Amino acid sequence: MTQTHAPTSAAPVSASVPMIQLKVKVLRFDPEKDKKAHWTTYDVEAQASDRVLDVINHIKWYMEPSLTFRRSCMHGICGSDAMLINGRNRLACKTLVRDVAKSGGTITVEPIRGLKVEKDLLVDMEPFFDSYKAIMPYFINESPAPAAERIQSEEEAERMAHSSNCILCACCTTSCPIFWVNGSYLGPAAIVQAHRFIFDTRDEATQQRLGIMNQNTGVWRCRTAYNCTEACPRDIPITQLIEEVKRAVMYGQA
Amino acid sequence: MYRGREGQWAFLLHRLSGLAILAYLLLHVFSIGSFIFGERFYMAIHETYDLWPFRIGLVFVTAGVVYHAFNGLRIIVMDFTGFGVAYQRQMWYGVLLISVAAFLYAAWTLYPRLVGGY
Numbered sequence: 048m049t050q051t052h053a054p055t056s057a058a059p060v061s062a063s064v065p066m067i068q069l070k071v072k073v074l075r076f077d078p079e080k081d082k083k084a085h086w087t088t089y090d091v092e093a094q095a096s097d098r099v100l101d102v103i104n105h106i107k108w109y110m111e112p113s114l115t116f117r118r119s120c121m122h123g124i125c126g127s128d129a130m131l132i133n134g135r136n137r138l139a140c141k142t143l144v145r146d147v148a149k150s151g152g153t154i155t156v157e158p159i160r161g162l163k164v165e166k167d168l169l170v171d172m173e174p175f176f177d178s179y180k181a182i183m184p185y186f187i188n189e190s191p192a193p194a195a196e197r198i199q200s201e202e203e204a205e206r207m208a209h210s211s212n213c214i215l216c217a218c219c220t221t222s223c224p225i226f227w228v229n230g231s232y233l234g235p236a237a238i239v240q241a242h243r244f245i246f247d248t249r250d251e252a253t254q255q256r257l258g259i260m261n262q263n264t265g266v267w268r269c270r271t272a273y274n275c276t277e278a279c280p281r282d283i284p285i286t287q288l289i290e291e292v293k294r295a296v297m298y299g300q301a
Numbered sequence: 302m303y304r305g306r307e308g309q310w311a312f313l314l315h316r317l318s319g320l321a322i323l324a325y326l327l328l329h330v331f332s333i334g335s336f337i338f339g340e341r342f343y344m345a346i347h348e349t350y351d352l353w354p355f356r357i358g359l360v361f362v363t364a365g366v367v368y369h370a371f372n373g374l375r376i377i378v379m380d381f382t383g384f385g386v387a388y389q390r391q392m393w394y395g396v397l398l399i400s401v402a403a404f405l406y407a408a409w410t411l412y413p414r415l416v417g418g419y
Contacts, residue, residue, distance in 0.1 A: 131303075133304070134302065134303060134304030135303070135304050135305075160303070222303065222305070224303075224305075224309065224312065224313070270312050270315075270316075271308060271311075271312065271376060271379055271380075271389070272305065272308045272309045272311075272312040272313075273305070273306065273307070273308025273309065273389065274303065274305045274306075274308065274309050276308075277305065277306055277308075284386070286308075286386055287383070287386045287387075290379060290380060290383075290385075290386055293380060294380075294381070
């Protein structure tokens with residue numbers, strides 16, 4: 048990078064940071080006006096190190112206040128801002144502009160697929176959470192609790208280390224080609240959650256959950272397209288976990 | 302178009318080749334079975350198979366069957382072993398290579414039929 052003058056203390060910091068020009072194409076839909084979703088392009092100036100969420104916030108705050116989307120913690124923990132960015136599901140707050148576009152380039156932003164679009168980038172998450180509830184996502188152990196903790200070995204904890212990382216952002220489930228055409232499929236996120244309890248040695252409802260996984264909305268709908276694994280912002284090896292659940296169902300053990 | 306990687310295309314090709322094989326099988330059963338309606342009916346059907354789309358289709362059916370079979374083995378390895386998932390990408394390129402080889406071999410051996418008919 049060439050600079051014509053050395054930054055002085057009087058100059059604002061932002062003046063020394065190179066800005067890049069972006070075209071941000073957003074798939075917008077207003078249920079009160081539109082019959083169909085349509086693309087709208089916004090010209091935005093951003094830094095390469097900005098997050099895509101910063102760019103979308105900029106559009107909402109300074110250009111188009113009606114743009115609707117979810118975000119909460121903005122640090123990749125709450126899992127609210129899953130979006131289809133440049134053709135792949137990602138968290139807008141964990142995606143840097145420089146990783147998806149060069150200067151003068153285009154960023155496309157769409158709502159995640161397979162769920163009903165309420166407005167712009169906001170989708171109805173109810174079916175997703177219904178699938179989550181269906182796998183009984185809570186600790187079940189009817190035996191009397193010991194005086195202290197229920198002890199697990201390190202190896203036993205390791206067994207569920209990946210699946211307990213899930214933040215339920217729906218990046219995986221809405222990247223699944225089976226889920227797009229078959230909404231009754233529980234989806235990768237619910238199976239990852241089931242994996243977390245099935246392979247928890249302290250939990251006693253393993254057989255019940257394996258039964259749920261064995262139903263025709265369960266684990267056998269997975270056709271190993273690996274989109275979920277590519278999409279997961281927590282780097283959970285989702286397909287591998289689903290395959291583990293498949294084998295647990297088949298061999299009737301966990 | 303969702304920008305999935307190899308796994309998505311492996312799945313899509315597997316589904317498409319499966320449907321193509323099913324269509325081919327049903328057509329095959331029907332055209333062979335059509336002999337119960339007499340020889341003239343049977344021959345009328347089989348003469349249409351001499352049209353060029355069917356001749357070229359034969360090469361694609363061969364490649365489709367080989368792809369479906371070898372990708373099926375890839376899926377079995379993934380379903381039954383832990384390392385299968387880790388090497389699914391490399392295995393898929395292997396499957397593609399075998400399918401292309403089968404396509405070329407079928408095109409080579411069927412070449413006289415492709416250009417000259419039966």
